[in-house]
Amino acid sequence: MTDLLEVRDLRISFAPPGAAPIVPVDDVSFGVAAGEMVALVGESGCGKSLTGLAILRLLPRGAQLGPKSAIRFAGVDLATLSETTVRPYRGARIAMVFQDPMSSLNPVMRVGAQIVEAIQAHASVPFSTARARAIALLAEVGIADPADRVDAWPHQLSGGMRQRVMLAIALAGEPDVLIADEPTTALDVTVQAQILELLDTLRRTRQMAVLLITHDLGIVAGRADRVLVMYAGRIVESAPASTLFAAPQHPYTRGLFGSIPRLDGPVERLASIAGVVPPPGQWPSGCRFHPRCPLAVAACVATRPPLVADTAAHATACWVTAGSPT
Ligand SMILES: Nc1ncnc2c1ncn2[C@@H]1O[C@H](COP(=O)(O)OP(=O)(O)O)[C@@H](O)[C@H]1O
Ligand SMILES: [Mg+2]
Structure with missing residues (x-):
């Protein structure tokens, strides 16, 4: 299957003036085929959101893409486009939704008007057509009584309904790829x-x-086709979802299966693995997971394990569970 979206050697760095550069995303490669659901999973701070933003070329100020990084969409490398030439891809080919629908919606604009605005940003259609499409989009995202709800204010809707509205806005440009960040x-x-x-x-x-x-690896089960597990800026395991759930290889992935999200703080901790992801400036040598890994051996401290795939397209970057240093 040819990938619709292909990310190659994605590297994202920040070089604050007078300080050492940090590299929160390093050497990340993956593809997403048309109609496929791929999950990108990892604890907070692993570089997932930056990866998603990079695909849309929406990285924060000061962030730089690596010289070898490629973001090919339908054969075009978005990484090489200018701000002007990349714009037609945003929303119309690749759209993104975020965690917090309240802060993404405009609180002083009726939801229908926000969908109409998104539709008219992508196609020059008259208001009446755009409004009819907005109502159809609300129906498509499962909002009951869409012809009434189109005139609701964001605060009149529940959190789930607001996220549905965000999805309707994301669909307004008829994207081929949707990036859904938490x-x-x-x-x-x-x-x-x-x-x-x-x-x-x-x-x-x-x-x-x-x-x-x-x-949350738990929400991925039964829905994603493939899973990419990210730790400290790198993909440490990737596999078809059924394979990954049946036989996770990387100790980090196995740890995620034992994870219990804490309700009392913003950081998700692993029940079976001590510690948290260190900040990008403090990532350890070799396998970045080694200080937290119950299976670590000397090679893990010394040398970075490559991501090696077996015949079933299950790739793991681990000296202990997937190969030995030579
Ligand atoms: N604007 C920024 N400036 C400097 N560092 C940043 C910036 N945004 C993110 N980072 C760094 O990149 C790391 C990864 O961020 P992010 O992609 O948001 O992780 P995730 O979505 O997996 O939680 C963060 O821990 C942070 O240290
Ligand atoms: Mg994030």
């Missing part, structure tokens, strides 16, 4: 499941590829 993290468990179900429906009915970014 789309359900702010929602309670029942609503989370409904939004994930909706994402799954949308990618099937629209053949839209979805890159689902999450810290």
Whole structure:
């Protein structure tokens, strides 16, 4: 299967004046095929959001892409485009939704007007047509009574409904790829499941590829086709979802399976693995997971393990569970 979106050697660095550069994303490569759902999973601070933003060329000020980094969409390397030439891709070919639908929606604009605005940003259609499309989009994202709700204010909607509206706005440009960055993290468990179900429906009915970014491996099961596990700026394991869930290889992935999200803080901790992800300036030598790894040996401290794939497209970067240094 040819990938619609292909990220190669993605490297993102910040070089603050007078300080050593930091590299929060390093050597990340993956592809997403049309209609495929790929999950990018890892604890907070691993570089997931920067990876998603880089694809849309929406990196924060001061961030730089590596010279070898390529972001090919339908054969065009978005990394080489200017701000002006990359703009037609945003929203219309690749769209993104974020964690917090309240801060992404304009609180003083009716939801329908925000969808209409998004539709008219991508296509020159008269208001009446755009409004009819907005109502159809609200219906598509599962909002009941869309002809009434189109005139609602954001604060009149529940968190789950606001996230559905955000999805309607993201769909306004008829994207081929949707990047969903922690789309359900702010929602309670029942609503989370409904939004994930909706994402799954949308990618099937629209053949839209979805890159689902999450810290929660649990929500990925049964939905994603493939899973990329990211730790400290690198992909440490990638596999078809069924393979990864049946037989996770990397000790970090195994740790994620034992993770229990804490309710009392913003940082998710692993129940079975002590410690947290260090900040990018303090990433250790060799395998960056080695200080937290119960299986680490001397090679893990000395040498970075390459991401090596077996015949079943299951790739793991670990000296202990997937190979030995030679
Ligand atoms: N604007 C920025 N300036 C400097 N460092 C940043 C900036 N944005 C993110 N980072 C660094 O990149 C790391 C990864 O960020 P992010 O991609 O948001 O991680 P994730 O989404 O996996 O939680 C953060 O821990 C932070 O240290
Ligand atoms: Mg993030």
